[in-house]
Amino acid sequence: MESKINEIGCLIKSAQDGDEQAMTKLITIHKGLVFTIVLRMTNDYDLSQDLTQDTFIKVFMNIKRVKSAEHLRPWICAIARNVVRDHFRKAKRTQAISFESVKDFHVKGESNIDSTKRRMVIQDALAKLAERDRMILTLTYYDGLSLGEVAQALKMSENAVKVGVHRARKRLRKYLEGYEHELLSIR
């Protein structure tokens, strides 16, 4: 863990000096996180590709502000959320609740067709949640993000995140009522 933070620290320093290889590596490390956040907020695959790029453009235009490796991930998460919000503000359009594009998602470690069905049911329920609840769940369950990082990214206290996760999961479960068969038959 420490060596990873050190590696990220070196990459940040090189990126701050304009090293393109370091920037590329930072994108590779964080693109899954950014894309997941953006996709959960937009539910639009193509738009998420564009907004993920926009997020990294903003990240590298302001990379000099990053003081330590520990702050990078929460900072990137916050930028991703702001990029999506700005996009919707500019476009003045409401969030599309269409999951046609979800079918084509490439998810790490999953390849069978049935899992797509389950995913669509859960994605649909997730889309019904308030943005804050969706973000709390997305970041909490995203592999490798600590409670502290989630709290930092969402500008909340760790306690508030804990309570928020509990509430959001209860709401999500409520939206999943009636879909138990789809959720369990393919497991």
Add this chain to the structure above:
Amino acid sequence: MSMNSCPYVEKIIDYRLHRLTDEERSSFETHLDSCPSCRHELAIEMAVEDELAAEFQPGLIEQAVMRRLEIHKEEDMRSFWLYSYRIAVLGITAAIAIFVLLPYLLKFPRSYLPDLGKYAIVFTDFFAGLASIDPIFFFMGFGYFLLITSSIYALVQLRR
């Protein structure tokens, strides 16, 4: 959780989030062995967790980002030079205004000008000297032309 009336169902989320004490945990696990509805709820919770933990991967965006960053850098350089140019134009304009306008002002009688002390007199004498030379008026005319056109251009650009 409303589909299940078992009181233990409220503990499922805490159980999955590792927020139960050792005692609560073992009591909950014992209960699970004998409660099919809680096992059912737990299975649903785990299915949801799997999805929440899923990492969506975009395609290869590295090259696209780097290319866009290059374009941004080029645009930044262009806007830097444009900005510098605007500032230079404004500076030159101001300089011309001082050097061209002052001699004209100085053609008025001294009594019309505010008394700025002995330094002002030194300067006014200098510009009065300039104004008395005929060819300088040719340059003044040219200066005015430059002044008006560059000021209009600079102001239009600055407003964009």
